[in-house]
Amino acid sequence: MSNNYRIAKISSLLKKEISLILQNDIENDLLRSHFINISKIVVTRDLQYCKIYISTTAEEKIRKEIVENLNLSKSFIKNTLSQRIEMRRIPDVTFKDDTVLEKGLSVLKLLDELKNKSQDQDSKFEENNVNS
Numbered sequence: 460m461s462n463n464y465r466i467a468k469i470s471s472l473l474k475k476e477i478s479l480i481l482q483n484d485i486e487n488d489l490l491r492s493h494f495i496n497i498s499k500i501v502v503t504r505d506l507q508y509c510k511i512y513i514s515t516t517a518e519e520k521i522r523k524e525i526v527e528n529l530n531l532s533k534s535f536i537k538n539t540l541s542q543r544i545e546m547r548r549i550p551d552v553t554f555k556d557d558t559v560l561e562k563g564l565s566v567l568k569l570l571d572e573l574k575n576k577s578q579d580q581d582s583k584f585e586e587n588n589v590n591s
Contacts, residue, residue, distance in 0.1 A: 509550035512557035
């Protein structure tokens with residue numbers, strides 16, 4: 460139980476510090492020109508590795524470029540983290556594109572289309588009953 464609490468605390472600390480690094484320290488025009496949100500951080504139990512899921516409002520092609528640029532900058536990010544956080548070993552970070560938002564929006568769009576189809580069929584059914 461205490462190990463889960465520790466991992467949660469470290470995840471929260473990493474999220475905070477990496478957000479600050481992305482806002483203030485990285486000198487990359489692509490990263491600075493887009494809003495990048497850290498949606499989730501997954502740290503392994505041994506604290507060796509950390510997957511950082513990011514979301515952004517950019518198009519899919521640009522999102523992939525952003526993730527690539529972040530992964531190219533991970534040594535700089537890890538070095539900056541080591542200067543800011545007092546830990547025995549800073550986890551190796553890997554950035555991933557978080558597509559949960561897009562999947563959720565596509566599900567909502569499908570549900571809306573089904574609702575509209577159902578309403579159209581109901582109105583046609585009512586018209587047929589009135590005309591009969």
